[in-house]
Amino acid sequence: MKYKSILLFGAPGSGKGTQGKVIGNILGFMHTSTGDLFRALDKNSEMGKVAAQYSSKGLLVPDDFTVNLWTQSMQKLVDAGKLNPPTDILVMDGIPRSVKQAELLADNIDVLKILSLNVSDMDMMVDRLKKRAIKEGRKDDADEKVIRNRFAVYEKETQPVLGFYPKDKIATVDALMSPIRVLEAILKVLIPIREAVDAQPAKPSCCGGH
């Protein structure tokens, strides 16, 4: 079964994590962030070292490594009974971040909608990221050179992901509005989607079909 998913899309600092965490607290939604998964890895483990090698420079961690880590993490949530794929909607924050990742995930996720958090003023994003770096102790966003590199990587590798999905799946939200306004705009998109999933008849868990 494919995971029902909403993709949160946007440049670093556009508010994907802030909004994703709030939405993930609503019944029937689960927030998943690859940035958080990488930061949670033990820094001395082989996997932690690989992730840090790329993220400290603002580069994307290799696609196979990223998709494997994400897939394993989702499976762990299912096994622990925290994620119920037939009914729960994943709020995907920071993945897919390249066309290759979108291709690798195509068999695993059913993309219900893409919420593109649009930013017209990148300099404002630099300020946001620097403030967040101090608050959260994030090394990658403490260095303006790394931040600029993250934007460049976003434009070159992540923006093209939007072209991978049908246009009518994409809803654009102005990320420079106040956080609560951004949330309001997101909820307007998500409520009908949640209700449509709720209205689907429950499938038998096993052995039906003959």
Ligand code: AMP
């Ligand atoms: P984030 O917290 O989403 O800004 O991600 C922090 C860093 O983690 C990024 O700059 C990348 O180095 C890495 N990262 C997060 N998500 C991905 C992804 N889907 N693919 C590759 N690298 C990622």
